[in-house]
Amino acid sequence: AQSVAQPEDQVNVAEGNPLTVKCTYSVSGNPYLFWYVQYPNRGLQFLLKYITGDNLVKGSYGFEAEFNKSQTSFHLKKPSALVSDSALYFCAVRVDRDDKIIFGKGTRLHILP
Amino acid sequence: EPEVTQTPSHQVTQMGQEVILRCVPISNHLYFYWYRQILGQKVEFLVSFYNNEISEKSEIFDDQFSVERPDGSNFTLKIRSTKLEDSAMYFCASSSGGFTDTQYFGPGTRLTVL
DSSP states (O other), X not given: OOEEEOOOSEEEEETTSOEEEOOEEEOSSOEEEEEEEEOTTOOEEEEXXXXXXXXXXXXXXXXXXXXETTTTEEEEEESSOXXXXXXXXXXXXXXXXXXXXXXXXXXXXXXXO | OOOOEEEOSEEEXXXXXXXXXXXXXXXXXXXXXXXXXXXXXXXXXXEEEETTEEEEEOTTOOTTEEEEOOSSSOEEEEESSOOGGGOEEXXXXXXXXXXXXXXXXXXXXXXXXX
């Protein structure tokens, strides 16, 4: 069965420090990987995706993620965290010929001023 | 920037009642989806809809659920006889097409079944 794991329920980072939110996946077939962010009382906002090509993908708000096929990981990173980055982050995967996106349980990112 | 919109933002209903959740997808998108998130749990896929028919559905999407695109802009999810366990946040999403295309999500409708 296809699955996505986000091993951390919460990540705390001081403002200005680099941040990493971890994600690993397990699929049969070619994975298409996504990161979404959810702010309070808002929907899921698309941040970035990996489809093919360069393993490092850049997205909105200065975020980037690195696809690592051997480790089946797609960790989200940002060089310098802002307090406004505090939100709930979801990693997700989609597989060829599947309509659905499979989500991880989410990681709450808390940036400390 | 175009957005997916959903109404209402919060719906409260009695067990056994029918509810209709409404969505307006991004205007040039062809694929439409419903997901739900029970409080404290993962976001789960319910159904996808393309070319006026269901293209994929999950085991959650039983006979109590139905979807419809009644006109050129709206996409609805109907629950015929709500149960307590249907209480969740329901998200609509749309994409322009293809497996590599991004699904854009609406803000959600919080359904509370009493």
